[in-house]
Amino acid sequence: MDETSLDIRKIKNRVFAGGVAALAVISALPLVFIILYVFKQGISAISWEFLVTLPKSVGEAGGGIANALVGTLLIVVVASILAIPVGIMAGVYLSENPDSKLSKVTRLCIEVLNGTPSIVIGIFAYLVIVLTTGGFSAVSGSFALAVMMLPLIVRTTEETLRLIPESLKEAGLALGAPYYRVVFKVVIPSGMSGIINGVMLAVARVAGETAPLLFTAFGNPYMNWDIFKPMDNLPLLIYNYATSPYQSWHQIAWGASLVLITMVLIMNLLSRWAIKKWKVRF
Amino acid sequence: MSRQTENLFNIGEAEDVSEKAMKEPSKKIRSEAKPKDEKLKNNAAKRLKNAGYPVVRERIFNTVVILSVLTVLGVVGLLFVMLVVHSIPSIKAYGFSFIIDKVWNPVTDQFGALPFLTGTLLTSFMALLISLPFSLAIGIFLGEYARESRFGGILRNMIELLAGVPSVIYGFWALMVLVPIVRELAMVLNEPPYGVGMLSASLILSIMIVPYSASISREVISLVPNDLKEAAYALGATRFEVIRYVSLPQSFSGIFAGILLSLGRALGETMAVTMVIGNTNALPDSLFSTGNTMASVIANEFTEATGTLHLSSLIEIGLLLFLVTLAINMIGRTIIKKFSVSI
Numbered sequence: 001m002d003e004t005s006l007d008i009r010k011i012k013n014r015v016f017a018g019g020v021a022a023l024a025v026i027s028a029l030p031l032v033f034i035i036l037y038v039f040k041q042g043i044s045a046i047s048w049e050f051l052v053t054l055p056k057s058v059g060e061a062g063g064g065i066a067n068a069l070v071g072t073l074l075i076v077v078v079a080s081i082l083a084i085p086v087g088i089m090a091g092v093y094l095s096e097n098p099d100s101k102l103s104k105v106t107r108l109c110i111e112v113l114n115g116t117p118s119i120v121i122g123i124f125a126y127l128v129i130v131l132t133t134g135g136f137s138a139v140s141g142s143f144a145l146a147v148m149m150l151p152l153i154v155r156t157t158e159e160t161l162r163l164i165p166e167s168l169k170e171a172g173l174a175l176g177a178p179y180y181r182v183v184f185k186v187v188i189p190s191g192m193s194g195i196i197n198g199v200m201l202a203v204a205r206v207a208g209e210t211a212p213l214l215f216t217a218f219g220n221p222y223m224n225w226d227i228f229k230p231m232d233n234l235p236l237l238i239y240n241y242a243t244s245p246y247q248s249w250h251q252i253a254w255g256a257s258l259v260l261i262t263m264v265l266i267m268n269l270l271s272r273w274a275i276k277k278w279k280v281r282f
Numbered sequence: 283m284s285r286q287t288e289n290l291f292n293i294g295e296a297e298d299v300s301e302k303a304m305k306e307p308s309k310k311i312r313s314e315a316k317p318k319d320e321k322l323k324n325n326a327a328k329r330l331k332n333a334g335y336p337v338v339r340e341r342i343f344n345t346v347v348i349l350s351v352l353t354v355l356g357v358v359g360l361l362f363v364m365l366v367v368h369s370i371p372s373i374k375a376y377g378f379s380f381i382i383d384k385v386w387n388p389v390t391d392q393f394g395a396l397p398f399l400t401g402t403l404l405t406s407f408m409a410l411l412i413s414l415p416f417s418l419a420i421g422i423f424l425g426e427y428a429r430e431s432r433f434g435g436i437l438r439n440m441i442e443l444l445a446g447v448p449s450v451i452y453g454f455w456a457l458m459v460l461v462p463i464v465r466e467l468a469m470v471l472n473e474p475p476y477g478v479g480m481l482s483a484s485l486i487l488s489i490m491i492v493p494y495s496a497s498i499s500r501e502v503i504s505l506v507p508n509d510l511k512e513a514a515y516a517l518g519a520t521r522f523e524v525i526r527y528v529s530l531p532q533s534f535s536g537i538f539a540g541i542l543l544s545l546g547r548a549l550g551e552t553m554a555v556t557m558v559i560g561n562t563n564a565l566p567d568s569l570f571s572t573g574n575t576m577a578s579v580i581a582n583e584f585t586e587a588t589g590t591l592h593l594s595s596l597i598e599i600g601l602l603l604f605l606v607t608l609a610i611n612m613i614g615r616t617i618i619k620k621f622s623v624s625i
Contacts, residue, residue: 117550
């Protein structure tokens, strides 16, 4: 311990506390500033018109993001359909067989997948889907996003289901319920809050992903409902318009950013709410 | 009193019947069980159904579960195999010189990835250096000072929410706000005033990784056992001294792991960097010069790559990126695991 006088130590203590608090607040500032900036810039672009019309070419006034909204929705929904069942089932396996060799390998794979840069997953989807089907398509984008969702869903499912006490399961089994029924009627409902939380976080995370969609969903300036064709989506639209030199396109990109950020934040908040609302305590 | 309880009473029969039910297709059982007025037979049929199904369903369930797990494994395996297979042309053509050659020219089919390796390492480590004091401050502040306070809770939630902001929006903001500021700075310092470049990329990266390293350091700092800290307090230590001599040394390896994990994030970050780094394929020679990272060159050139070698080289960069982030993440995770065991 320091040999210095008490006063100096007290001053040091104060200075350190003040410094830490100041740095903590300062580092939160740019983050807050970004959100406020997006709101300020985007709010003027947003209108009903903006949400339901297609983009127009440079020079024409107006234009909206209808195709990108539809695209984001479709791509994320398809990705969820691909990822959620597989993710939950794999999570069930991991929580039910925590020490098997297969579980250990799977956990490692989940960690690998979780740390893989999104652009690499984009390359993967390109090689697996785009090259074999012969063209860019929304489905290949959904595939990439599904791969990104998997680790999150598996991990949260496993973590929640592990908390469920063995006695609950045993009660179900003692009633003569077969194992799969215990899983569907006891284990999964008890862990619902955690699973929903994981799914929502995963959706929120991939809804804003751009990199894996660059060479899978590719983008498309027209309205498209066919998931086997290239499709536009919000993050891609923001990227394309933001890097263009036109002021009017920047404006649209700000509007789209505001829509996207609102969507993502609402999903994050909802997942927090879900975990509070349906939390099962043991 | 539903099927479960009914099963309970029928265990003996159930075992007899289940084998039969499994051999025969389930539809047949159903059609057998149709005689109309005889209640008894009906009941028997019901029992038969209830008894046979669980076993079949159980098998189906188990298969589905195993298949899901295998899907996860398959995806990771396929990911690696695909990357390797498709980068073979480039590996064959350039071998080891791929990562030390500094010329990247698709026109003449010359591909060396050194500029991108340098770009990635430079921006990531700069971002780490810039963000370190801030994320550590947040960690200490939330883990020690404002643990229970309301303000601490708000700050923590805010930072966690901000980790979810899409990177393309960070990039857009950086392009519109950060780049002009950096351009001014470059003019003052007599550097080339592009605005876009290494410094801008590092700055936006550092802003983006603060939430990650901050939340991990907060967690490990708040995990330090109270008895340790109380012992120090009892000896007359001030709060600063407790943090300096107890909390930080105790949580050092955890904080280090958090830094590694956020480094993994920074290495793989694509969009924000692509938007502000300037996208030139030359070796960067100053903080203000433009460049490219491994991720951003893939984002830029992948759709335009026509030659096999060009595409294959880009995929090899992807493979390198995958391996580097893999190694860093694994080291980080191992440290964190050891850490959580030791407390």
